[in-house]
Amino acid sequence: MINSTIRKGDVGVSEPIDFQPFIEMFMGQVPGGPEGDLEIRRRIGLDFVDTTDENVHREPTLEEVDAWIQYAAWNVWGTVAQRASEGESGLIPRQEYESLAFVQEWAKTPQLMREITEAIGVDGVIELGRTSHREVGNKINVLRNWGLPMCPLIGRGISIHLGLEDHTERQGDIASVVQFARRLQHGTFGGGSGLVSGRGFVQQTLGQEILDRFLADEERLDDPEQLGIFRKFNASTELLGFLIHWDSRAGMQDSGPYPVPGGGFMIVREHFLYETEYEWASVAEGLPYCVIEAMIFRPDVPVHVAINDLGTTFTEPRDYLKHLSGVAVYARDRVDSPMSELRRVDAAEMSAITKKSNVGMLELYKVIAGKSREQKIRDGIVVYTHDMISFHAKAAGIWDSVKTTYDDWHPLTEAAYPVLSTSRAGEILPIVLLLEGGFPTFGAKAGS
Amino acid sequence: MSGQREIGAGINVMEFAEPITGRTIFLDSPDQVLDFIMSDDVESSIVISRGGTTTFVAPALTAGVRGLMTLQGAPESHLGILSREYGIPCVMSVTFTEGVETSRGEIIPADGTLVTLDIATTPRGRVLIDDGADNG
Structure with a gap:
């Protein structure tokens, strides 16, 4: 003992x-x-x-x-x-x-x-x-x-x-x-x-129906411009989620890795943005309550993925995003939006959300800096x-x-x-x- | 990287094949962060911050800073995770062997020092200077 x-x-x-x-x-x-x-x-x-x-x-x-x-x-x-x-x-x-x-x-x-x-x-x-x-x-x-x-x-x-x-x-x-x-x-x-x-640091929680939908909706990121749009979107929404949740991981959640037919894996990531539980989240007004990224990786080298109980992904080698092959991005607009209203987010909207997230982040940063x-x-x-x-x-x-x-x-x-x-x-x-x-x-x- | 010598080392968040070079700036308050991102030097600067949390340097991340160094923290820290998502080179818990003292007695390179981050491998990242360079 x-x-x-x-x-x-x-x-x-x-x-x-x-x-x-x-x-x-x-x-x-x-x-x-x-x-x-x-x-x-x-x-x-x-x-x-x-x-x-x-x-x-x-x-x-x-x-x-x-x-x-x-x-x-x-x-x-x-x-x-x-x-x-x-x-x-x-x-x-x-x-x-x-x-x-x-x-x-x-x-x-x-x-x-x-x-x-x-x-x-x-x-x-x-x-x-x-x-x-x-x-x-x-x-x-x-x-x-x-x-x-x-x-x-x-x-x-x-x-x-x-x-x-x-x-x-x-x-x-x-x-x-x-x-x-x-x-x-x-x-x-x-x-x-x-x-x-106790599960080998694998967090395969989502049902097959949802995973099949995500896979069917995949858009390949062979175009470097499209890849860049997604990477900025991913980083900016993650940062805003961190700040709205007071520098904590409560604003994000990863699940997976889920096996992908033909090889590779999928990680499903959620960034919570317009969280009306907190008055300071008004900087995110107009943004979805949550954006969801189904990220499909088809690495040509072995990539070990571990997702811990906090829903944070760690990989070896660490730069996992360079193996990103395709994504399907969605939004849940309000906290009470039913799953049936889960909607696709295209590249143009990703860019718009990125811009709003960066503006909202800076606004919130100044608000926080002014608090006692x-x-x-x-x-x-x-x-x-x-x-x-x-x-x-x-x-x-x-x-x-x-x-x-x-x-x-x-x-x-x-x-x-x-x-x-x-x-x-x-x-x-x-x-x-x-x-x-x-x-x-x-x-x-x-x-x- | 011949002709350069090591002035510090820490934990490298992610491997980058090519080293990066930039002038350092130590940011110690939110006002300094906000002033910094309004300057013309963001994309050529390597920011030094004390902690390994994300929010303090958040505006610098979106402004496109060239690199990050922290005096505390690890790749598992929030800033380690976010720097990875942004693809910004980041070396954490750096111990410097020479430089100037902060108000708390930490040793850091003087603002404007031209440094190179050797980030080709993990877990160790190195901070190098060229004695022949114009260091501010």
């Missing part, structure tokens, strides 16, 4: 810490990737990451919850470890708002997850998870399957690190978080590992806390009643603010994400 003890009240960083061994290997011991997945499962002994019809329809045991937390510690390390030391933004105090948002999510979302489950039932939650099988341009997706449990778990680790909570507290809340996420994951994948890290530091933090907390779960709550029909008080800061968040609103956030996050103690268990026996 992995030792995950933590000292309550460990609030200071008295000596510089050499993070490098903990960036290279989980706890300096376990690698990342499929090899690490096997090793961490072996060490934990009890597998609760895999979902079955049976184990998502009942309450988990404490041993199962502990086993899931232990796997989550490795998964989060692998997903964000390289990012943990990326430093400050200069525009948005990202580590500050991010760490506070994690605490707020730990304080508030377990109850909301229970309310959603009460409203639509366990099978209703599983059905929500199936959304990413039949839809694109919908934020009920794999990234949220990951963020819904991981953000509160990180917030728990921060709260304990700050001495605001004890690791033995709130067992029921952890169980609610873990099982809510597992039910969504079960709907998405239909069983087996609920996390992409505290307001930037408050806005960032709204992004994280809304973007992970509000779409599920809306689908369950309870968001309107919840949102009246949802943005009120919990006393736990208020208590963490004096520390996490400072540069200390940038010191504490790597400690929680990389070092022993960030994901403490309740101490139940879970194998050897």
Whole structure:
């Protein structure tokens, strides 16, 4: 069993810490990737990451919850470890708002997850998870399957690190978080590992009907001018999505790689632009809610593709776009546009969207630069806390009643603010994400 | 690249067969970023920023900056991902062996220094200067 003890009240960083061994290997011991997945499962002994019809329809045991937390510690390390030391933004105090948002999510979302489950039932939650099988341009997706449990778990680790909570507290809340996420994951994948890290870093979620449509609509990019139009469109919409979502990946999602007849693969990418959940997204008014890129690659050399739980594609060699052979681009105009209204976007519209995205990005940049530091933090907390779960709550029909008080800061968040609103956030996050103690268990026996 | 010597090294985001050369500028505030993109030097400049996040240098990305260097971060950082999508050479977490001190004590090349980024391989990218060049 992995030792995950933590000292309550460990609030200071008295000596510089050499993070490098903990960036290279989980706890300096376990690698990342499929090899690490096997090793961490072996060490934990009890597998609760895999979902079955049976184990998502009942309450988990404490041993199962502990086993899931232990796997989550490795998964989060692998997903964000390289990012943990990326430093400050200069525009948005990202580590500050991010760490506070994690605490707020730990304080508030377990109850909301229970309310959603009460409203639509366990099978209703599983059905929500199936959304990413039949839809694109919908934020009920794999990234949220990951963020819904991981953000509160990180917030728990921060709260304990700050001495605001004890690791033995709130067992029921952890169980609610873990099982809510597992039910969504079960709907998405239909069983087996609920996390992409246990599926060989392949995220094949979309149904064949959608994939067939995308393939049939492919337009080849043999003309360098057409390729250039698409690459600018891809980059500009991705950048605007990042900025609207406060420098987070909540505005993008990749799935795949999907095999392509005759060889090659397809990656389906979504960039969320006109997100009316946030008033500052008015800079994207006139742009689609989401643009969807079905990118077909036919490389003449081996290209290894990995898509992580955040829906980010990593390839080897890294310049995957030079192997791009064709695309089919679509728009979902509003958040509530049905899939039947998914429409094609041609090259002329791509150029127009690129132009509008660049203008909107610069406008928003100036708006953000003019905000106070505290307001930037408050806005960032709204992004994280809304973007992970509000779409599920809306689908369950309870968001309107919840949102009246949802943005009120919990006393736990208020208590963490004096520390996490400072540069200390940038010191504490790597400690929680990389070092022993960030994901403490309740101490139940879970194998050897 | 004979006649050049290394003044820094970091993590190269993506391989480019040909090195790129440009004059450095350190951007330390949003106002500096906005002033920079209004200048005539964007496409010939290699921007140095502190962090590995995307948003701070966002306007420079769309303005068509020649290259990027950061003092923090990794290719998995948001800026690493975006520079890849834009096809802009980017070397992250660069440690410089000589230059001037920032207000926080970091060593960076003085603004206007002509540097070459050797980005032919990953993970290591190199920053080179030619002592015979006119460095500002």
